[in-house]
Amino acid sequence: MPGTVSKKYVFNNNADGMYPLVLTIIEDLGQINEHTAFKVKMILVELITNSLKHSGQGDTTIAITASGNIITIKKTDTGNGLAVRCGNNLLEWPLPGKHHAGKIITVYNDSSAVLKAKLHNNCMLLFFIEETEETDPIDINSLAEHFGLMIITRACDKFEYGFDIDTCTNSFTVSLTV
């Protein structure tokens, strides 16, 4: 159990600082088991990689809270909105129109799984995975080449993305049970 932890970190979007920051956060979480540490590490690497790719000059903030047996990681940045394709359309935030709540979109799929997202509204969605029946041998050509969202979704219990219209801020909130 990590005990009670509440800390914020600022990442300056310099790739050299990524792994040292990940290790610092793991250390600050204190007593967590090896399996949880692995998952937190993978989640942090992908959240920070997302910032390196998309957030431009602005800083990235990472807030960690641990209470009881739940660890929550929230990353915010002011870069480009999360690039999610729905079919051939690249979604832009906030999503246009109304009646989004409950709608499910397919983000990407390959021979082992389908990454989907359920829209809460026009500014927030929840990722989840539907496993597909494995083929033997695996169809290599159908494999995805973008794994970031898949890694985070597989490593946690809950993964949400939100776009704040007022501040044009992206937030990625991930929680996992120790």
Added chain:
Amino acid sequence: MILVTNTHKDALIAGIQVKEANLTVSDGFKNEMTALIDQDNKYIVVDFEQVIYVDSSFLGALVSALKYAIANKAEIVVAGLNKDVSGLFQLIRLDKAFKIYVSAAEAADNKAQ
């Protein structure tokens, strides 16, 4: 240069020379792998022994290289994964796409058999 290569029996061992296999080196890695396949190497062992972690960009480049290898009737296997890297391969099922060996030497021996 991200990869240093040497031959061992019938295998080409491509050792990753960076500790952090992330988006800063993924394009370079993909280009170097493509060049090795174009040079008609048919069994390439990507050795992760020096690597402490990989990110999704690097894994994407590795999968892209694998697709290119298959199109050119070549094979890519991986070796020397530490616990985190091995765990990541399992997490996103890449252990089903790549043959994984404990060491590059073991991977090369497997080719020789």
